[in-house]
Amino acid sequence: MKNVFFYNTVIGRIGIAENGTAITDVFFHETDKPEKSAIRETDLTKKAIAQLTEYLTSKRKKFELPIHIDKGTEFQRKVWGALKRIPYGETRSYRDIAEEIGCPKAYRAVGMANNRNPISIIIPCHRVIGVNGKLVGYGGGIDIKKKLLTLEKSI
The missing domain is CATH 3.30.160 (Double Stranded RNA Binding Domain)
Known part of the structure; x- marks a missing residue:
């Protein structure tokens, strides 16, 4: 439990x-x-x-917490692993993540996996944006995504 x-x-x-x-x-x-x-x-x-x-409050850039993902498909776990590698203050597109995990045409599936990230913020799904730089999709809402990216000064 x-x-x-x-x-x-x-x-x-x-x-x-x-x-x-x-x-x-x-x-x-x-x-x-x-x-x-x-x-x-x-x-x-x-x-x-x-x-x-x-x-x-901009006093921490890296989390030092034990995390455990107890759900998701193999594909989703690959996506979440790639999200963990996006440095603080940087963004990647859904296409970038798809290419990184070896599935370059699966950027829509990357978006769906990103949406199912169980550990928001700590696994930084907010750092994934549209290929054109547009802020798209976020479980907490676009306003929160924008606040997190502004906090990290990457937009």
Whole structure:
């Protein structure tokens, strides 16, 4: 069973879930709460929100948290792995990610995998933009995506 707790941040309410050893979910909508989870603040969720708060106030560029992805297809996991390699302050297009994982024509599927990223912000799906530089799609909404990219000064 996972523990999940909700925190108010400068970009809105964020849910953080953990499995006892690692962060498994970071999400923006309470309806995205993992099934079979208890509302309980833990040392690990406290550590995660402390690091997220530092990130959101420009005091942290890299997260130092154990994470564990317990869902997704092999393709989605490849995409999420590529997202983790996008440096702070930089962006990539969906096409760039598709090429990086060896599926150059799968940029639409990359978009769908990006949308299903279970650990938002920490796995930086907000750093993926349209090939023309346009901000498209984000689970937390385009406004939050824009705020995160502005915070990182990459737009």
